[in-house]
Amino acid sequence: xxxxxxxxxxxxxxxxxxxxxxxxxxxxxxxxxxxxxxxxxxxxxxxxxxxxxxxxxxxxxxxxxxxxxxxxxxxxxxxxxxxxxxxxxxxxxxxxxxxxxxxxxxxxxxxxxxxxxxxxxxxxxxxxxxxxxxxxxxxxxxxxxxxxxxxxxxxxxxxxxxxxxxxxxxxxxxxxx
Amino acid sequence: xxxxxxxxxxxxxxxxxxxxxxxxxxxxxxxxxxxxxxxxxxxxxxxxxxxxxxxxxxxxxxxxxxxxxxxxxxxxxxxxxxxxxxxxxxxxxxxxxxxxxxxxxxxxxxxxxxxxxxxxxxxxxxxxxxxxxxxxxxxxxxxxxxxxxxxxxxxxxxxxxxxxxxxxxxxxxxxxx
DNA sequence: GATTGTATCTACATACATGTAGGTAGATAT
DNA sequence: ATATCTACCTACATGTATGTAGATACAATC
Numbered sequence: 001x002x003x004x005x006x007x008x009x010x011x012x013x014x015x016x017x018x019x020x021x022x023x024x025x026x027x028x029x030x031x032x033x034x035x036x037x038x039x040x041x042x043x044x045x046x047x048x049x050x051x052x053x054x055x056x057x058x059x060x061x062x063x064x065x066x067x068x069x070x071x072x073x074x075x076x077x078x079x080x081x082x083x084x085x086x087x088x089x090x091x092x093x094x095x096x097x098x099x100x101x102x103x104x105x106x107x108x109x110x111x112x113x114x115x116x117x118x119x120x121x122x123x124x125x126x127x128x129x130x131x132x133x134x135x136x137x138x139x140x141x142x143x144x145x146x147x148x149x150x151x152x153x154x155x156x157x158x159x160x161x162x163x164x165x166x167x168x169x170x171x172x173x174x175x176x177x
Numbered sequence: 178x179x180x181x182x183x184x185x186x187x188x189x190x191x192x193x194x195x196x197x198x199x200x201x202x203x204x205x206x207x208x209x210x211x212x213x214x215x216x217x218x219x220x221x222x223x224x225x226x227x228x229x230x231x232x233x234x235x236x237x238x239x240x241x242x243x244x245x246x247x248x249x250x251x252x253x254x255x256x257x258x259x260x261x262x263x264x265x266x267x268x269x270x271x272x273x274x275x276x277x278x279x280x281x282x283x284x285x286x287x288x289x290x291x292x293x294x295x296x297x298x299x300x301x302x303x304x305x306x307x308x309x310x311x312x313x314x315x316x317x318x319x320x321x322x323x324x325x326x327x328x329x330x331x332x333x334x335x336x337x338x339x340x341x342x343x344x345x346x347x348x349x350x351x352x353x354x
Numbered sequence: 355g356a357t358t359g360t361a362t363c364t365a366c367a368t369a370c371a372t373g374t375a376g377g378t379a380g381a382t383a384t
Numbered sequence: 385a386t387a388t389c390t391a392c393c394t395a396c397a398t399g400t401a402t403g404t405a406g407a408t409a410c411a412a413t414c
Contacts, residue, residue: 004391019284022199025371039392041373094284103333104281107196107271117337142346145334149347150323153330156280157322160294169319170326181361202401216362218403356414363408371400378393384386 005043007033012054017095021051021105048110051102055116058098062120066127076131080147080175084168087155091164096155103152124148132174147174182220184210189231194272198228198282225287228279232293235275239297243304253308257324257352261345264332268341273332280329301325309351324351 011032015024026047030037044050069079087097099120102109109117128144137143150170158166188209192201203224207214221227246256264274276297279286286294305321314320327347335343 020197020199020282022197023282023285026373027371035391036393037371038373038394042391045373047372096281100330100333101281103337104273104278105197105200106336108200114337118339121334121337142350145331145343146327146347146350149328149330149334149343150326151330152333153277153326153328154322156277156329157298157326159283160280160291160298162295166322166326170323173319173323203403204401212361213363214401215364215403219361222403224402358411358413360411361409363406365405365407367402367404369401369403372398374397375395376393377395378391380390380392382387382389384388 004033004035004039008040008043008050009054009057012050013058013098014095016054016101017090017098018093020101022108048113051109051113052116055099055102055113055120059116059120059123063123066123076134077175079131080128080171084151084171084175087151088164088167091155091158091167094159096159097152100152100155121148143174147171150174181210181212181216185217185220185227186231186234189227190235190275191272193231193278194267194275195270197278199285225290228286228290229293232276232279232290232297236293236297236300240300243300253311254352256308257305257348261328261348261352264328265341265344268332268335268344271336273336274329277329277332298325320351324348327351 008029011029012021012024015028026037026040029040033040040050044053069082073079073082090096099117102113102117103121106114125141125144125148128147129140132140132143132147151167154167154170157170158164185206188206189198189201192205203214203217206217210217217227221230246259250256250259267273276294279290279294280298283291302318302321302325305324306317309317309320309324328344331344331347334347335341
């Protein structure tokens with residue numbers, strides 16, 4: 001386990017969230033980390049390999065975080081609020097959802113990464129669905145899809161409008177209503 | 178007014194919707210249109226100029242289309258349905274909202290284009306707000322923001338899931354409910 | 355008829371992105 | 385001690401993106 005590999009993944013993740021996966025190069029990663037770009041190639045032979053590793057890792061991390069929320073937070077409303085605050089925090093650094101960003105870059109990513117993204121969103125929707133089910137919603141999967149859509153869209157809008165509160169304006173109805 | 182200029186704008190618009198503004202080059206435009214890339218530079222000195230012209234034109238077009246809907250379609254519900262069908266049609270060609278795509282590319286676009294995008298979304302929200310006002314919603318601007326967020330997000334999700342119906346699942350509640 | 359403007363071209367300059375080839379220095383295993 | 389592995393390096397090859405300089409052909413204006 002090289003620490004460098006983790007640093008590459010961390011940095012690539014941050015840069016993808018702010019500038020998109022096509023918005024940075026191996027040279028950028030190398031310069032920031034303080035090694036040569038060929039060393040990035042040592043860890044991730046091609047940039048497509050980095051994309052896949054990054055999205056896979058993010059999906060695992062997210063799955064664990066959902067499990068932690070299920071154990072540590074009692075009400076589904078409080079869990080949803082917690083998720084919203086998580087994305088708002090990234091947004092304050094100009095970062096949107098990693099997978100939302102890569103979904104916009106759909107056309108330039110590999111079939112494998114597309115599958116991973118679809119699985120991420122599927123997992124997210126399933127988790128949301130359980131929350132809305134607990135909250136007694138009539139159609140939990142649909143509520144989940146509405147929440148997820150509104151989340152991804154509001155992140156884009158909020159960044160353009162320079163107003164983080166757009167996210168809660170778009171989503172608070174799901175937590176209270 | 179050269180027809181070439183319009184063809185460049187049309188093609189750039191389509192490519193931005195499917196691959197993003199950073200997803201194509203002047204060489205791509207030139208090859209498709211059948212001229213040399215320096216001729217593209219003749220019409221739009223730098224790519225940033227093309228971006229600005231494209232977004233300005235799109236904002237004007239959209240404003241006119243909203244006015245046409247206001248005149249030609251009687252109920253606000255039918256107008257919203259019409260807007261949804263418009264985006265679904267593009268989505269079937271792998272194209273999402275031009276400004277949603279460019280919002281994802283926020284970090285690499287000029288301050289001027291950012292302002293244009295903010296104006297586009299502001300105009301869109303204001304128009305939606307009028308529709309929800311006519312429909313008797315308690316908080317029209319918030320309904321408008323929720324609709325717009327859900328629209329932009331659902332386009333991303335639908336393309337990744339390969340399922341156009343995601344859009345109507347996310348938005349039908351606004352038209353009926 | 356001479357000048358200017360429009361729309362295109364050829365040719366080139368610069369920079370950068372992606373990736374390969376092959377080498378090195380230190381740690382680990384046999 | 386030798387061989388192999390890990391993590392990095394230098395150097396380079398190739399392709400592409402953006403953009404500039406200057407020429408050309410043709411139409412419109414003066």
